[in-house]
Amino acid sequence: AQSVTQLDSQVPVFEEAPVELRCNYSSSVSVYLFWYVQYPNQGLQLLLKYLSGSTLVESINGFEAEFNKSQTSFHLRKPSVHISDTAEYFCAVRPSGGYNKLIFGAGTRLAVHP
Amino acid sequence: DAGVTQSPTHLIKTRGQQVTLRCSPKSGHDTVSWYQQALGQGPQFIFQYYEEEERQRGNFPDRFSGHQFPNYSSELNVNALLLGDSALYLCASRPATSGFSYEQYFGPGTRLTVT
Numbered sequence: 067a068q069s070v071t072q073l074d075s076q077v078p079v080f081e082e083a084p085v086e087l088r089c090n091y092s093s094s095v096s097v098y099l100f101w102y103v104q105y106p107n108q109g110l111q112l113l114l115k116y117l118s119g120s121t122l123v124e125s126i127n128g129f130e131a132e133f134n135k136s137q138t139s140f141h142l143r144k145p146s147v148h149i150s151d152t153a154e155y156f157c158a159v160r161p162s163g164g165y166n167k168l169i170f171g172a173g174t175r176l177a178v179h180p
Numbered sequence: 181d182a183g184v185t186q187s188p189t190h191l192i193k194t195r196g197q198q199v200t201l202r203c204s205p206k207s208g209h210d211t212v213s214w215y216q217q218a219l220g221q222g223p224q225f226i227f228q229y230y231e232e233e234e235r236q237r238g239n240f241p242d243r244f245s246g247h248q249f250p251n252y253s254s255e256l257n258v259n260a261l262l263l264g265d266s267a268l269y270l271c272a273s274r275p276a277t278s279g280f281s282y283e284q285y286f287g288p289g290t291r292l293t294v295t
Contacts, residue, residue, distance in 0.1 A: 171222050
């Protein structure tokens, strides 16, 4: 069965510092990969996705993630974080051939301090 | 254009009771999925509805059931509530013509507390 592991439950960082949120998945089949962000008392918002093609994908607000098939990883990075990036981040996989079911990791709480 | 909407926002129930949660998908979307997000955990897939039928189901007991209406809105029903059913219940929808984008749009969720 597919699973997703987010290696850090919490990541504290100072404003304008770089950050990496780690995600590993296990799957014997091709997958599609996603990062979602959840702000307090809100639902999930799609941050970025990897379906095929270039292994480096970017979001409009400066985040990027790199798909590494050999390491089965999809780490999320941002070179300089803002206070407003404080949120819960979820990595998710969608196994190919399914009906769009998403399998989520447990989440990483990013706390940006001034 | 309204996004995915869910009602109610919050709900408090007693063990053994039954609850119904509602979801209206984003305009143009015909597929609805439900997820349970327990405190401190990631969302867990409950089931997905398409063309008014349950198309896929996660590892949840039969106490969890659903329905999709002709207008694509959906309900999640949970019978014989347990304390462990306390969670944020998220609804997600996707459009029929999304092709391979696989993007799902999530609602704000319904916070269910079972006492």
